Amino acid sequence: QLRLRxxxxxxxxxxETLSLTCTVSGGTIDSSSYFWGWIRQxxxxxxxxxxxxxxNGVTYYNTSVKSRVTISVDTSKREFSxxxxxxxxxxxxxxxxxxxxxxxxxxxxxxxxxxxxxxWVTVSS
Amino acid sequence: xxxxxxxxxxxxLSPGERATLSCRASQNVRSDFIGWxxxxxxxxxxxxxxxxxxxATGIPDRFSGSGSGTDFTLSITxxxxxxxxxxxxxxxxxxxxxxxxxxxxxx
Numbered sequence: 001q002l003r004l005r006x007x008x009x010x011x012x013x014x015x016e017t018l019s020l021t022c023t024v025s026g027g028t029i030d031s032s033s034y035f036w037g038w039i040r041q042x043x044x045x046x047x048x049x050x051x052x053x054x055x056n057g058v059t060y061y062n063t064s065v066k067s068r069v070t071i072s073v074d075t076s077k078r079e080f081s082x083x084x085x086x087x088x089x090x091x092x093x094x095x096x097x098x099x100x101x102x103x104x105x106x107x108x109x110x111x112x113x114x115x116x117x118x119x120w121v122t123v124s125s
Numbered sequence: 126x127x128x129x130x131x132x133x134x135x136x137x138l139s140p141g142e143r144a145t146l147s148c149r150a151s152q153n154v155r156s157d158f159i160g161w162x163x164x165x166x167x168x169x170x171x172x173x174x175x176x177x178x179x180x181a182t183g184i185p186d187r188f189s190g191s192g193s194g195t196d197f198t199l200s201i202t203x204x205x206x207x208x209x210x211x212x213x214x215x216x217x218x219x220x221x222x223x224x225x226x227x228x229x230x231x232x
Contacts, residue, residue: 047162047170047213049221062221063126096169101181109176110217111160115169 002027004097004116012123018084022097022116023077030055030075035100037112038071038082040093048093052100052110053080087123094118127151127216129224137232144201146227148214153194158218161190161199164226165210173212174199204229 008020022036029036037052051061053071061069065084073080084091098112128151138144148159156177162170172181174190177197187202201208209231214224 046225047215047223049223052221098169101172101175107157107176109157109160110221111172111175111181111215112162112170113172113175113181115171118169 002099002114004099004114006095006097006116006119008119008121010120010122012087012121013125014088014123015086016123018082018087018091018095018121018123020082020095020097020119020121021079022081023079025078029073029078029080033102035102035110036073036080037098037100039096039098039112040091041096041118042090042093050082050084050095089123092121092123094120126220127154127222129214129216129222131212131214131224131227133227134225135228135230137230138204139232140204140206142204144199144204144208144229146199146201146212146214146229148192148197148199148224150195150197150216154197154216155218156193156197158216159190159192159197160215160217161188162213162215163208163210164213165207170213201229 003025035052038050051071053059070083096118097116099114101109101111101113130149132147159177161174164170178190189200211226211228
């Protein structure tokens with residue numbers, strides 16, 4: 001059974017860089033079938049997609065954070081990572097990693113079908 | 126960017142009743158690119174529906190999705206206790222955006 005687990009510091013100061021890692025177990029990350037993504041949820045609010053990556057390093061990002069975000073992948077470690085620089089209190093959220101559903105019968109669905117449990121990140125001075 | 130507006134904000138129902146949740150897009154969306162999620166308190170979201178009407182693996186058939194163009198609906202027949210949660214729609218074909226959510230609470 002595929003499992004995803006987020007890890008990284010839970011407390012940051014303003015202007016620091018948020019760095020999180022998602023470790024994939026029970027399956028492969030270097031499949032040509034799937035993209036892998038990051039989504040966040042500020043306290044008491046809705047979901048915001050941050051960006052996604054393919055096993056070969058192809059990425060696409062939400063324009064709202066594109067200037068501050070980098071997502072990378074290390075297939076040998078079965079991990080993909082999120083770096084978000086110059087954080088502010090507005091970046092305080094639960095951060096989830098997730099897998100895109102992929103293509104079925106020739107149609108590609110970018111919904112997220114497998115999620116990590118999420119990790120809290122607080123930005124505070 | 127496509128904006129998704131969900132209604133109502135909160136739905137108060139009793140177990141066994143039917144829930145109907147709405148998701149309206151700011152422009153036409155291809156049905157293949159609409160998903161619905163359930164999020165219980167303190168939990169990660171769970172994919173219920175993709176392609177507007179296709180149930181994800183392991184999702185009971187009391188959940189169904191429909192719609193086209195700009196109007197999409199998630200229906201839950203015979204609410205079970207575990208169905209009281211927050212539900213989000215998502216557009217993933219153009220802008221990867223989520224609606225603001227509908228909370229289904231026990232009346």
